[in-house]
Amino acid sequence: MLKGLDEMERKYWVPAIERVDKILEIIAHHPEKYRLIDFSNELNINKSSMFSLLNTLEALNWVKREKDGTYSLGIKLGILTPYYFKQFDLITTFNLEAHTTNKRLDETLQLSILDGTEIVYLAKKEGTSAVRVSTDPGMKLPAHATAMGKVQLSQYSKEELKALYPEENLKPKTPYTITKVDELWEQIESIKENGVITECQEAVEDFYCVAAPIINHEDRIIASVSATILLSKWEEKKKVAEEEIIDLARRISLKAGFLAPIKN
Incomplete structure (x- = not known):
């Protein structure tokens, strides 16, 4: 869990979302470099749980699975980015x-x-x-x-x-x-x-x-x-x-x- 969170923030913390955040950050810095097993090893998450996370993210277009099994960022982030910078x-x-x-x-x-x-x-x-x-x-x-x-x-x-x-x-x-x-x-x-x-x-x-x-x-x-x-x-x-x-x-x-x- 992230450091510096107060008691209220810890109470309502959702570990699955934290995992997604780490996955997206890794992909952003290392596109088309990480496969499922690489994420599993680096984040210490079992392969079954990691498969579910990546599969859901891919279905929602947050990430894209390449032909060689590596991952890159999906189109959803590109669609939403201009709205963030507008605000x-x-x-x-x-x-x-x-x-x-x-x-x-x-x-x-x-x-x-x-x-x-x-x-x-x-x-x-x-x-x-x-x-x-x-x-x-x-x-x-x-x-x-x-x-x-x-x-x-x-x-x-x-x-x-x-x-x-x-x-x-x-x-x-x-x-x-x-x-x-x-x-x-x-x-x-x-x-x-x-x-x-x-x-x-x-x-x-x-x-x-x-x-x-x-x-x-x-x-x-x-x-x-x-x-x-x-x-x-x-x-x-x-x-x-x-x-x-x-x-x-x-x-x-x-x-x-x-x-x-x-x-x-």
Whole structure:
């Protein structure tokens, strides 16, 4: 059973649906790779029960059995997918998920999208700190000066980045803002290794910011989320802030249709 479920959720848990969820996730990541015996072994479900599950899913067009006995996703998922994305609301999803993150981190969380060379703030969830971050939904800041902006710029190649910033020098927002496109490229390359980007006082003095990307069903960065923390509290909160912002971005990305790798 999934971790973190409260007593009420456990009381009404349906194991068969959990099994179906695992089957569909495996097929999504490994189409035409698994046969009945493979599912049975991996999920520790006897062959008779697994046959019933797969047979029902196939009859309902959730999965398709190939000629070699392997399985792929069925047409029903393709039919329903557009309806899900039609109802997906990025801001509403952020507000719901940020509430959970704020219980653990208790710092200002923000959501933004990229607009050319600027980011547009869409939503904000504040912590209990008396020091307020001076950004609000609707505001814009230079992408190169913000962690959220750098994250979203990471979708570009070096050539595309230089085309976006034809001038070699970047306009500073504070005395700490980077001013060279090559420096910006070095910073955004770090996301490949760390999964996050941090910036120190580049957008707002006396604050650290850590950000991670929101990725959709097309494997495309559509937005980013961040945590903003006072310089004096950064060393104390750095590790948990990075972990929490990655987890927040992951949860929103999953709801946007991103297929996260299955953990072994």
